[in-house]
Amino acid sequence: MKAIAVIPGKADSVHLAELPMPHLEDVADGRGVLVKVLRVGLDGTDREINAAEYGAAPPGYDFLVTGHESFGVVEQVGPKVTELAPGDYVVAKVRRPGSSIYDVIGTPDMTTDEEYQEHGINLVHGFLTENYVDAPENIVRVPGGLREVGVLVEPLSIAEKGVFQAYEIQRRLRVWQPKIAAVLGAGTIGLLATLVLRLQGLDVVTLALQEPPYLNSDLVEAIGARYLSTRSMSLAEASAKYGPFDLMFEATGFSPLVFEAMGVLGKNGVLVLSSVTGGDRKVEVPADALNLGFVLGNKVMVGTVNAARVHYEAAARDLAMAESQYPGWLPRLLTHPVKGLDNYQQAFELLTGGERPIKIFVEVAPLD
Ligand code: BGC
Numbered sequence: 001m002k003a004i005a006v007i008p009g010k011a012d013s014v015h016l017a018e019l020p021m022p023h024l025e026d027v028a029d030g031r032g033v034l035v036k037v038l039r040v041g042l043d044g045t046d047r048e049i050n051a052a053e054y055g056a057a058p059p060g061y062d063f064l065v066t067g068h069e070s071f072g073v074v075e076q077v078g079p080k081v082t083e084l085a086p087g088d089y090v091v092a093k094v095r096r097p098g099s100s101i102y103d104v105i106g107t108p109d110m111t112t113d114e115e116y117q118e119h120g121i122n123l124v125h126g127f128l129t130e131n132y133v134d135a136p137e138n139i140v141r142v143p144g145g146l147r148e149v150g151v152l153v154e155p156l157s158i159a160e161k162g163v164f165q166a167y168e169i170q171r172r173l174r175v176w177q178p179k180i181a182a183v184l185g186a187g188t189i190g191l192l193a194t195l196v197l198r199l200q201g202l203d204v205v206t207l208a209l210q211e212p213p214y215l216n217s218d219l220v221e222a223i224g225a226r227y228l229s230t231r232s233m234s235l236a237e238a239s240a241k242y243g244p245f246d247l248m249f250e251a252t253g254f255s256p257l258v259f260e261a262m263g264v265l266g267k268n269g270v271l272v273l274s275s276v277t278g279g280d281r282k283v284e285v286p287a288d289a290l291n292l293g294f295v296l297g298n299k300v301m302v303g304t305v306n307a308a309r310v311h312y313e314a315a316a317r318d319l320a321m322a323e324s325q326y327p328g329w330l331p332r333l334l335t336h337p338v339k340g341l342d343n344y345q346q347a348f349e350l351l352t353g354g355e356r357p358i359k360i361f362v363e364v365a366p367l368d
């Protein structure tokens with residue numbers, strides 16, 4: 001079957017490859033689930049992998065099949081599978097369990113293993129292909145009524161985990177009643193974090209570089225959040241006017257902003273960092289003032305990566321919430337469909353082009 005692969009370490013090596021058709025028996029004990037891939041979303045991680053900045057091939061291969069934001073339909077299940085049935089719509093989890101205690105308890109997103117496996121990213125093939133087989137433990141069901149937007153589950157799971165982490169951490173405060181949040185960045189993750197926080201009932205200010213109006217600022221405003229361009233208002237000014245922020249979610253990919261965010265975070269507040277920044281940017285920071293503010297204000301900053309099963313499940317539920325509370329909003333994120341695996345070059349060109357599409361996705365097979 002066809003697959004879209006890169007040669008890790010070799011820039012612009014994306015190409016059409018061939019994989020053997022997987023079988024139910026590839027998973028032991030009758031626990032195999034055969035899934036037909038319908039759609040696969042692409043993001044900055046795919047761009048970095050094709051730029052040879054990131055990613056590793058599975059052992060025994062010199063190529064890596066890319067694509068980690070999957071959406072598919074179950075075609076067959078092994079005799080010992082009770083959780084899923086043919087016809088179910090599903091999303092595959094990205095990270096495979098490793099060996100640390102966190103992996104063993106079902107939270108590989110919190111692994112302390114040196115080497116972790118991520119489908120389409122690190123050491124295991126991804127989903128830009130026609131079919132895959134996996135165990136039900138690694139697959140999450142999505143209601144069929146959400147199939148038009150199901151490809152958003154994986155990126156939404158990243159936003160869900162970040163917000164979950166904030167709430168978990170804030171249990172240290174016997175009472176935490178966050179009222180106002182700031183989201184830094186209005187790319188895919190910034191928009192989805194804005195959505196999750198709005199669905200939680202928070203007032204949200206989303207800040208990004210570009211001056212409104214444009215699609216992303218329209219989308220922020222369409223769900224009752226406030227869009228601000230940092231070209232006309234600094235983070236400090238925004239905080240003075242709308243803050244102090246109880247929760248801040250950083251998703252710009254520009255690491256110096258983290259320190260600005262630290263400087264304006266409200267007392268008892270929590271700052272969530274989600275940008276994967278592979279560079280080596282350096283900045284000078286007001287170290288004493290930042291430290292003092294954190295100490296005297298009992299503030300927390302936390303990093304978040306990947307997502308556990310609960311976050312995928314929350315993402316599936318929030319897709320339904322979003323469709324009923326803000327009908328038609330999620331489909332507006334699906335800006336750049338690409339027809340078929342054969343058009344992979346178009347998909348990767350969109351990834352590297354000047355435009356910043358909200359979501360590029362390959363329509364591997366028709367939804368119905
Ligand atoms: C993926 C995550 C992954 C992270 C780091 C992101 O693009 O969505 O699942 O953990 O990259 O590799």
Ligand code: ZN
Nearest residue numbers: 043045068069
């Ligand atoms: Zn991703």
